[in-house]
Amino acid sequence: MKIKNLSYKHRQDFSLKNISFQVKRGEILGILGSNGSGKTTLIKNILGVLRGEGDITLNGSNIQSIPLNKRKNILSYVPQESQVNNLTVFDTIMLGRIPYMRYKQNEKNIKIVDELLVRFNLNHFKNRKINFLSGGEKQRCYIARAIAQNSEVLILDEPTSSLDIANAINILSIIKEIVKEKNIRCIIIIHDLNLAYNFCNTFLFLKNGEQIYFGSKDNCFKKEIIDNLYNIDMNIYKIKDTFLVGPKIET
Template sequence: MVSVEDLSFSYGGAFKLNSISLKVSAGTVLTLLGPNGCGKTTLLKCINALLKPESGKVVIFGKNAHELRRWELARLVGYVPQAHVSPFPYSTLDLVLMGRTAHLDFFQQPSNLDYEIAEKALSIVGLDRLKHRPYDQLSGGERQLALIARAIAQEPKLLLLDEPTAHLDFKNQFLVLSIVRRIARENGIGVIMSLHDPNHAILFSDIVALMKNGSIFDMGPSHLVITKEKIENVYEISVRVVNHTDGFLVAPSMETFS
């Protein structure tokens, strides 16, 4: 169980997050949904102890995240940032192998077991055939999957993903999100990810936390949170909710732009 308890954070006295509370259990996907600047990335960084909250705390399996050493936290939390460009021509396998760093002593070389874990992580995301290809020669979708594999190689209890569909084409957006959901369910890993598109949240989330101005506007199952009224309030745009055989989708009303 991972819980964020009454967490607030400010930049220079101006509050960016206001009294955020949420819980994620093993195998559950929670999506932070909201417009740019609402605090999604800041919240993920606070959960990963990259930023220190003004008040409140993050508890990961009974441990305060901000009281753990970096390597201790890395054994519990895998973090996939928005974008990553390697300055060195690492192979894809070498990049994923870096996820094992938290399990190694200083100057210790990766063991055969570490390589096996890294290769299994690549297999999980479907990149085992590209393990020897330089990371910087992968496509955008493949790079994103390699970063997810690196996080999986940490063997975390919680996976954090900051806008995992950013800069991906239509097909790869759904490929990445379907793999994330499968990882959560098959490996019992809790997932917290930030997204912009309500339709992605509908399709791939167990819980949606709709954010506005640094606060959680509403939280719960997608069909209760992603409604016409709430999306229009948060995104400040007119929308239509379209029902179909597999559920529902949100579409912008073109009257907004006419």
């Protein structure tokens, strides 16, 4: 998947300016930046909700030329806040199989949903209405629904925002496993630098609608880049094979 020279102008101001990056199969791209940096606007352009200038291609084909109702086979999306429904957990995840159903559920679709229920530790909530779940449980359900869609690109807007650290690690671990197993592409908007370092393969840093870095984590987790990204003096420590990032606080 390639995005080349993507720009989006909101009224008189540019929300995005000349964004270029790519996402390879089996990889997770982490998009980071302060609030208002253009992260969600970028995602909406990829999804086709907004239409800017530039090229967005998948396997050489222009995604923007594909009708919205047919993009479900290539793009699946979990927004930061998903709309709550009155369906059961099972039926909510089954919604992800709609692009592959003609008239009713079949054994293949039921098996796929049952496997995701187990994998996301939702099996004991299978018949519970989703509006009776906690925020973290709902998020697991919505991510499972997106994966059930079996698309080529999985897009997640702050998937760990409502999760405690244990559940965040668990969910990101499952996502990483599935991305490798299915050899798909994944784009994640994420704020936690430490989680991002451990679970993403490549990074796109946005600031005021402009791209200040795209590439591997080996090059981007440097003090001068992180300080510039967030306009704050940060400490970065390397501990064995990982980094620990935090604010520099005077004592």
